[in-house]
Amino acid sequence: AQSVTQPDIHITVSEGASLELRCNYSYGATPYLFWYVQSPGQGLQLLLKYFSGDTLVQGIKGFEAEFKRSQSSFNLRKPSVHWSDAAEYFCAVGGRAGGTSYGKLTFGQGTILTVHP
Amino acid sequence: DTAVSQTPKYLVTQMGNDKSIKCEQNLGHDTMYWYKQDSKKFLKIMFSYNNKELIINETVPNRFSPKSPDKAHLNLHINSLELGDSAVYFCASSQGLAGAFFGEQYFGPGTRLTVT
Numbered sequence: 043a044q045s046v047t048q049p050d051i052h053i054t055v056s057e058g059a060s061l062e063l064r065c066n067y068s069y070g071a072t073p074y075l076f077w078y079v080q081s082p083g084q085g086l087q088l089l090l091k092y093f094s095g096d097t098l099v100q101g102i103k104g105f106e107a108e109f110k111r112s113q114s115s116f117n118l119r120k121p122s123v124h125w126s127d128a129a130e131y132f133c134a135v136g137g138r139a140g141g142t143s144y145g146k147l148t149f150g151q152g153t154i155l156t157v158h159p
Numbered sequence: 160d161t162a163v164s165q166t167p168k169y170l171v172t173q174m175g176n177d178k179s180i181k182c183e184q185n186l187g188h189d190t191m192y193w194y195k196q197d198s199k200k201f202l203k204i205m206f207s208y209n210n211k212e213l214i215i216n217e218t219v220p221n222r223f224s225p226k227s228p229d230k231a232h233l234n235l236h237i238n239s240l241e242l243g244d245s246a247v248y249f250c251a252s253s254q255g256l257a258g259a260f261f262g263e264q265y266f267g268p269g270t271r272l273t274v275t
Contacts, residue, residue, distance in 0.1 A: 076262045085163060085249065085266030093261075132202065136260055146215065147259060149202035 044069045044135050048150035055123050056158045063118040063153050065107075065133030074136035075116040076147065077107055081129045089131075092116060103127070128157045162186050163267035165250050171273045172240055179236045180270045182250030188265070190214075190255055191233035193225060196247040196269070208233055209255065237272075245274045 045068045055061055067073055074093050078086040090101025097109040107118045116133060133150040163184045172178050184191060192215070193205040207215035208227040222238040237244060250267040253259045 074260070074262075078266075080266075083268055085251070085268050087266075088262045088264070091262040134202075136262070146204050147202075147264070151200040152202075 044073070044137065044148045046133050046135050046148055046150035048131075048133055048153050050153045051151065052154045052156065054156040054158060057125050058122050061118075061120045061123045061127070061155070063131050063133075063155070065116045065118065065150060066114050067116060067133070067135045068114065069135055072111075073116075075107075075109060076134040076136060077101065077105070077116075077118050078132045078134060078149075079103075079129050080132065080152075086132060089118070123155075123157055125157045125159060128155055130154050163250055163252055163265050165248075165267040165270050167270060168268065169271050169273075171275065173275055174240055174242060176240050177236070177238045178240060178272070179234055180248055180250075180272070182233045182235070182267055184231055184250075184252040184265070184267075186252055186265060188252040188254050188258065189230050190253050190258060191227065191230070192251040192253075192259070192264070193233065193235050194249040194251060194266075196249060198246070202249065206233075206235075207256070214256070240272075240274045242274050245272055247271050 047066045076091045077089040080086045089105050092099050092109045100106050130152045132152045134147040137146045166181045190209045192207045196202045205219050206225045211227045224236045227233045247269045249269045251264050253264040
């Protein structure tokens with residue numbers, strides 16, 4: 043069964059500092075990976091996704107993530123955090139086409155990001 | 160315009176009651192979902208409907224019954240509420256399961272259900 047672990051429940055950074063949110067997955071094949079962001083009172087919004095190809099993927103709002111198969115990781119990064127990035131971030135793995143998990147997303151527990159001015 | 164909306168945003172009720180949460184999407188999608196986010200923040204899929212037909216039905220107590228009157232609406236009715244039902248429930252929509260597959264799934268803001 044697929045699973046996702048986000049080791050950090052809460053991270054605090056200063057505005058302008060760099061950011062890395064960790065995500066580890068468990069999946070029997072090449073995973074389809076996603077990062078979502080949830081701002082207070084809002085639904086989850088897709089930041090970026092990895093399906094295949096280049097292991098460094100770019101997303102919206104200046105975020106990027108790197109897929110590392112050897113480490114089963116898909117960490118989210120941003121070089122310089124803005125106060126508006128304060129939100130909760132969820133990593134997810136998607137089921138492959140043709141499998142019973144197709145169309146289902148398995149989410150991690152989320153990481154709350156606090157940004158200090 | 161809110162793409163996926165849920166009502167109510169907050170719901171506080173007592174054990175044993177029956178309650179409903181409504182979801183509507185104006186994206187023209189044909190597939191809708193209910194997710195439950197438990198106290199440990201894990202977000203898990205409960206149901207999915209495609210064109211008003213149930214296509215995903217995870218292991219969920221029979222007390223939970225989704226209903227889709229049309230493809231723009233997916234409501235969740237919960238009978239005989241229990242303390243363990245306290246959670247945040249998210250509705251989502253996509254264009255087919257392929258929409259979810261490619262990450263093109265749009266989520267509502269969530270309904271926080273508290274059972275006392």
